[in-house]
Amino acid sequence: MKIPMRSFDESLPMALLQARETTMRRFRPLLAAHELTEQQWRVLRALAAADAPLQVGELADHTFLLAPSLSRILSTLEGRGFVARTTAQHDQRRANITLTTDGLRLVRKVAPTSEEAYGALEAAFGADRLRELLAELHALADLDLSHAKEAAS
Numbered sequence: 001m002k003i004p005m006r007s008f009d010e011s012l013p014m015a016l017l018q019a020r021e022t023t024m025r026r027f028r029p030l031l032a033a034h035e036l037t038e039q040q041w042r043v044l045r046a047l048a049a050a051d052a053p054l055q056v057g058e059l060a061d062h063t064f065l066l067a068p069s070l071s072r073i074l075s076t077l078e079g080r081g082f083v084a085r086t087t088a089q090h091d092q093r094r095a096n097i098t099l100t101t102d103g104l105r106l107v108r109k110v111a112p113t114s115e116e117a118y119g120a121l122e123a124a125f126g127a128d129r130l131r132e133l134l135a136e137l138h139a140l141a142d143l144d145l146s147h148a149k150e151a152a153s
Contacts, residue, residue, distance in 0.1 A: 042065070043063055046059060046062040055096060083100060
């Protein structure tokens with residue numbers, strides 16, 4: 001049965017998933033060595049890169065995690081002493097999330113091996129190609145497709 005849609009091999013979401021899986025194969029072992037999941041590492045990286053504490057919603061946006069998953073991850077990281085929650089002064093219903101000293105120490109410990117994995121990826125794929133790919137992916141992510149159906153009609 002032929003269905004009128006592009007082939008599986010030409011599916012952008014599938015190609016992105018395949019590229020992500022190939023990429024993450026380099027990173028998973030180094031994260032596992034520190035008993036971290038990919039999602040936990042995303043949270044720690046986002047907090048390390050932030051100039052100030054992040055509210056849960058901001059952290060969810062930065063890490064592309066849904067609130068229930070993020071809540072569970074934060075509980076785990078808090079239990080391990082890597083993050084701290086404090087109540088926002090201006091709104092008692094909101095929590096600010098920060099890295100603890102132990103969390104920052106962990107990020108500093110994992111970062112060099114993460115950079116080695118990036119180096120291997122650059123060596124295999126090419127630094128210029130990787131830079132161009134990232135630029136194209138950022139451009140794709142920035143597209144506003146809310147009116148795409150109207151334009152296609």
